[in-house]
Amino acid sequence: MTATTTAPKDRSAARRGRTLMKWFATSTAAGPLVALLVAVTVFALTTDTFFTVDNGSLIVQQVLVVGTLAIGQTLIILTAGIDLANAAIMVLGTLVIARLAGESGMPPLAALIVGIVLCTALGGLSGVLVTRLALPPFIVTLGVLSVLTATSQLYASGQSFPVTSSLLTWLGEKSYLFGRIEVTVGMTVMILLTAGVWFALTQTSWGRNVYAVGDDEEAARLSGVNTKRVVLSVYLLAGFVYGIAAWQALGRIPNADPNAFQLGNLESITAVVIGGTSLFGGRGSIPGTILGALVVTVLANGLTQAGIDSLYQQVATGVLVIVAVAVDRLVRVRAT
Amino acid sequence: MRTSLRARLTSWDYILAALVVVLLVAASLTQPGFAGGFNFANSVSQMSDKALLVLPLALLIIAREIDISVASVAGLSGVVLGMALEAGGPLPLAITLALLAGTLCGALNGVLVTFVGLPSLVVTLGTLALFRGLCYVLLGGTPITDIPLSLTTFGNETIPRTYVPWDIVPFLVLAPLFALYLHRTAAGRRTYAIGGGPDIARYAGVRLNRIRFGLFVVSGAVAALAGVITVARTSQAAPDGALGFELDAITVVFLGGVSVLGGKGRMPGVCWALVLVVGLRSMLQLGNVSGYAQSAAVGALLILSLLATNTAHRVHAALTRRRLRALAVRESAVP
Numbered sequence: 001m002t003a004t005t006t007a008p009k010d011r012s013a014a015r016r017g018r019t020l021m022k023w024f025a026t027s028t029a030a031g032p033l034v035a036l037l038v039a040v041t042v043f044a045l046t047t048d049t050f051f052t053v054d055n056g057s058l059i060v061q062q063v064l065v066v067g068t069l070a071i072g073q074t075l076i077i078l079t080a081g082i083d084l085a086n087a088a089i090m091v092l093g094t095l096v097i098a099r100l101a102g103e104s105g106m107p108p109l110a111a112l113i114v115g116i117v118l119c120t121a122l123g124g125l126s127g128v129l130v131t132r133l134a135l136p137p138f139i140v141t142l143g144v145l146s147v148l149t150a151t152s153q154l155y156a157s158g159q160s161f162p163v164t165s166s167l168l169t170w171l172g173e174k175s176y177l178f179g180r181i182e183v184t185v186g187m188t189v190m191i192l193l194t195a196g197v198w199f200a201l202t203q204t205s206w207g208r209n210v211y212a213v214g215d216d217e218e219a220a221r222l223s224g225v226n227t228k229r230v231v232l233s234v235y236l237l238a239g240f241v242y243g244i245a246a247w248q249a250l251g252r253i254p255n256a257d258p259n260a261f262q263l264g265n266l267e268s269i270t271a272v273v274i275g276g277t278s279l280f281g282g283r284g285s286i287p288g289t290i291l292g293a294l295v296v297t298v299l300a301n302g303l304t305q306a307g308i309d310s311l312y313q314q315v316a317t318g319v320l321v322i323v324a325v326a327v328d329r330l331v332r333v334r335a336t
Numbered sequence: 337m338r339t340s341l342r343a344r345l346t347s348w349d350y351i352l353a354a355l356v357v358v359l360l361v362a363a364s365l366t367q368p369g370f371a372g373g374f375n376f377a378n379s380v381s382q383m384s385d386k387a388l389l390v391l392p393l394a395l396l397i398i399a400r401e402i403d404i405s406v407a408s409v410a411g412l413s414g415v416v417l418g419m420a421l422e423a424g425g426p427l428p429l430a431i432t433l434a435l436l437a438g439t440l441c442g443a444l445n446g447v448l449v450t451f452v453g454l455p456s457l458v459v460t461l462g463t464l465a466l467f468r469g470l471c472y473v474l475l476g477g478t479p480i481t482d483i484p485l486s487l488t489t490f491g492n493e494t495i496p497r498t499y500v501p502w503d504i505v506p507f508l509v510l511a512p513l514f515a516l517y518l519h520r521t522a523a524g525r526r527t528y529a530i531g532g533g534p535d536i537a538r539y540a541g542v543r544l545n546r547i548r549f550g551l552f553v554v555s556g557a558v559a560a561l562a563g564v565i566t567v568a569r570t571s572q573a574a575p576d577g578a579l580g581f582e583l584d585a586i587t588v589v590f591l592g593g594v595s596v597l598g599g600k601g602r603m604p605g606v607c608w609a610l611v612l613v614v615g616l617r618s619m620l621q622l623g624n625v626s627g628y629a630q631s632a633a634v635g636a637l638l639i640l641s642l643l644a645t646n647t648a649h650r651v652h653a654a655l656t657r658r659r660l661r662a663l664a665v666r667e668s669a670v671p
Contacts, residue, residue, distance in 0.1 A: 082457075084583075135642050136596040142583060143642075146635030153628035266461060273458055280455075311472040318466025322448060325458045 028276030028284050031328055032291035035274065035320070039295060043302035050305045057182040059294070059301050064171075064186045065090075065252055067293040068245035069264055070271040071197055072123070072238035074289040077272055078201075079214045079234050080281025081137035085126060086242050087264025088148040091256075093119040093246030095152055098161035098256035101168060108165035116243030122148070123239015130235065131228040145265070152258040160257040163250050171251030186251045193244060197237075198286040210234060215282030270317060271296055274324040295320065348593035348645065352608035356615060363619040370622055373499030379618035381492070381501040385410065385569065385578060387610055388507050388562040389585040390592075391514045392555035394606045396456075397589055398518070399551055400531040400598025403445060405460040406559040407581035408467035411574075413438040413563035415471045418480035418573020427484055435560045441467055442556015449552060450545040456552075464582070471575040479574035483567060491568025503565050510558065515603035523547065531598025584631075587638050588613055593645075612637075 044051035069086050076083045097115035100106040106114075122144070129140045163169060171186035201207035209230045212220040221227045250256065275292025277284025299320060300313045364371040389406045396403050413434040420430035441463065448459045490502045518524040529537040530544055538544055566578045592609035594601030613634055620630045 129639065133643060133646055135639075135646065139590050139596055139638065139642060142586060142590075143635045143639040146583065146587070146638075147632045150628040150630075150632030150635070154626070154632075266464065269461060270465070273461070279457060309473075311476070312469065314465045314469030315473060316469075318462045318464070318469055321462035321465065322454070322459060325454050325462075326448075326452055329452070329454060 028278075029288040029291055030276070031324060032275050032288055032295055035295050035324065036291055036298060039298045039302060043298070043305060047302070047305045047307075050302055053181055055301070055305065059297055060187055061184060061252065062301060063293050063297040064184075064190055064248045065245055065261070066264065066267050066271060066296070067190060067290060068193065068241060068248050069268040070275075070289045070293050071193060071286060072241035072245070073265075073268040073272050074275070074277055074284060074286060075197070075201075075210070075234050075238045075241070076137070077269075077277050077279060078210055078281055078284055079231050080217070080279075081130065081231070081234075082141065082269070082279070083126065083137070083238065084141040084265050085122075085144040085148055086141075086238070086245075086268055087261040088145050088152065089119050089122045089239065090242045090245045090249060090264065091258060091261055092122070092148050092152045092155070093243055094249050094256040094260075095156055095161065095258060097168060097246060097250065098163050099155070101163065101165050102161055108167040111165075112168060112247065115246055116240065119243030119246060120236055120239040123242060124232070124236045127232040127235025127239075131232045156256075156258040160255050160259075163254040163256065168247070168250050169254045171248050172254065173251070184251070186248050189244065189248070193241065194286055194290055197241070200237075201286060206230070206233070211282055213281075267296065268293075270321050273321055276324075276328060292324075349602060349605040349608060352592070352605055352612060356608055356612050359612060359615050359619065363615060363622075367619055367622040370619060375618060375622065377494045377499045377501045379614055379621075380504050381569065383610070383614045383617075384501065384503040384507060385562040385565040386581050386584050386588075387504070387614075388510065388558055388565065389581055390588045390606060390610055391507075391510055392551065392558045393585050394589045394592065394594055394601065394603065395514065395518060395527060396551050396555060397586075397594050397596070398531045398598055398601050399527045399548060400534065401449065401456040401548060401551065402586075403442075403456065403460045403552065403555045404582045404586070405441070405445060405463040405467055406555060406562075406585060407578045408464045408471070409438050409441045409556050409559035410563035410566060410578040410581065411471045411576065412441060412467045412474075413560035414567045414573045414577040415475050415575060417564055417567055418483070419474060421484065421573075422480050422482060427487060431564055434564050435557060438560020438563065439553055439557045442553045442559070443549075445556065446549040446552030450549045468575075468579075471577075475573070475575045477575065479572040479577075481572045483571050483573070487568045488571045491565065491571065503569055506561055506565065511603070511607060515607075518603050527551070528599055531595075531600070533599070584613075584634070587634060591638050591641055 040051070049055060069090060073083055073086055093115045096118055097111045100111035100114060101108045104111075126137070126140050126144050129135050129144075130137050166173075171184065171189055173185050174182055175184075177183050201210060209220065209225050212223070212225055213227045213230050217227050220230075249261070253260075271293035272284070272289050273279065273292070274295050275284065275288035275290070277288060296317060299316050303313055303316060369375050389410065393403060393406060416437040417430050417434035420433045421427070425433070445456070445460055445463055448454050448463075449456045492501075494501050495505075516524075518527065526537065526542045526547055529540065529542055530547060534544060562581075563578060567573045570577065588609050589601075589606055590596065591613070592601060592606030594606065616633060616637065617630045620633060621627075625633075
């Protein structure tokens with residue numbers, strides 16, 4: 001009796017174990033999840049201040065801007081592209097919004113819309129160069145990066161522009177959940193954006209086309225996908241996401257500075273890579289990217305809490321990128 | 337092998353060379369100080385360290401790899417140089433240590449790319465952060481300014497009775513060597529073969545990983561030399577030395593006609609592109625255009641040059657197609 005009941009149980013347990021193994025081997029989000037859990041556990045055990053509600057909400061606030069940039073970056077990398085200009089687009093967006101709303105006296109809402117439309121258009125510019133003129137994304141965005149960085153510096157002429165409008169800093173506004181968990185509007189926007197892009201990528205035919213184009217553009221074209229239009233739409237959407245990132249950045253620090261986020265492009269690529277998205281396109285996910293961005297932020301935050309000099313953060317991030325891709329590769333070699 | 341005059345004249349090398357001539361003539365006519373020796377020395381010296389980074393990068397991109405950690409390697413080597421000097425080491429020993437550090441950095445990149453088999457863009461993105469982080473860890477935030485006079489002289493003076501700055505000499509020595517390697521040796525042909533198609537190269541018996549590893553090590557060593565020049569030129573070993581130079585170097589390589597997909601590009605083209613960028617920046621500087629606008633001009637030049645070549649290729653392909661069609665029609669008309 002007991003023997004007959006335990007045997008199927010064992011088998012189902014084994015099957016469950018196998019499916020878990022399979023999930024680990026195939027899901028792109030598994031690696032960053034493990035890295036995040038390890039990092040959180042280590043910092044929670046070694047410091048008193050890390051594993052607290054306040055620090056938790058601080059980490060989420062710190063992740064907002066780079067996380068948003070990384071969502072746009074994920075979209076582009078999924079099509080086997082890369083965007084070196086994303087942070088430069090965002091910084092120009094913050095400057096335009098701040099100057100229009102400040103000096104020019106434009107209504108904040110109009111300034112915000114102009115800024116977001118500008119970011120979308122600049123994303124579209126890279127998209128047009130990549131699709132219509134068949135130029136490689138790496139070079140296009142490298143060129144756009146240097147042009148836009150310079151444009152921002154010239155437009156700001158060495159100054160930074162504070163933002164006072166409550167609409168423009170709205171995303172940084174704080175409220176308290178259950179009396180003590182600090183949440184900002186920016187977090188809600190981030191969650192909505194994540195959910196929206198995730199839905200579009202996984203539940204719509206457009207999303208399937210994005211993965212198809214990234215996996216093999218020629219095969220997708222022969223299957224009847226309008227590949228150029230799909231890629232262009234990806235760059236436009238990414239540009240829009242950078243516009244939202246500009247709004248997030250103004251909410252976090254209400255001051256538009258042309259020298260801010262100079263490493264934003266590399267940081268967002270780091271988050272995407274740690275998140276398990278393949279730089280060759282066609283494989284990866286938005287949840288992975290969010291986890292990747294969290295890993296980078298937790299590492300920086302935890303090292304500070306542990307009293308380790310902030311100088312080590314860049315070293316740790318660099319090591320993390322290499323370890324993440326190495327582990328990813330080892331897992332994949334085992335799985336196949 | 338002889339190529340026809342027309343093919344030569346329309347090759348990217350010659351278009352770049354023509355652009356350089358046009359630019360230099362235009363600049364000399366419009367900017368009074370441009371053609372002077374002082375401006376020449378100043379402009380060349382400013383690009384001397386970036387120019388070195390361009391050489392190994394061109395080889396790597398031709399071999400379908402990339403090294404975006406070069407500027408961080410240069411920074412780290414500069415820091416090692418500064419610290420060795422501060423510890424009282426003699427200058428030759430300090431420079432040797434700096435070059436050794438850079439070579440080791442390159443070897444690390446090479447091991448991760450060839451033996452572990454990771455994509456070079458990701459590896460060098462990681463080491464870009466890693467090596468730059470090490471600069472700050474080793475040095476803290478404060479630069480070392482106690483640099484021996486002989487080194488700062490090398491970075492700031494010209495060869496006596498000429499307008500050639502000392503710090504461009506390493507480039508002038510290395511550039512022909514790199515060109516010889518790429519265009520006149522079997523290993524150079526193999527480098528093209530790897531970039532053109534790694535699998536085909538493997539079947540043809542090319543030892544891919546050996547060449548790739550070698551290229552990364554050379555990249556590290558040359559980047560270290562660039563780092564030493566940066567220290568000499570700026571008279572300080574700073575943790576943010578050579579910061580961001582990788583983008584300028586990559587821009588020059590692409591402008592020089594090297595394909596991002598590998599397998600294409602020539603050293604003379606890359607060198608012409610370098611001269612073009614130096615000349616353009618110098619002209620704009622004399623016209624009181626800020627450094628940022630200069631970078632924008634270089635970036636715009638990169639995109640425009642790609643557009644131009646792309647359009648030229650399309651027009652050429654369309655013309656060829658039309659000619660072939662005309663030929664086919666004529667032949668079918670013959671009974």
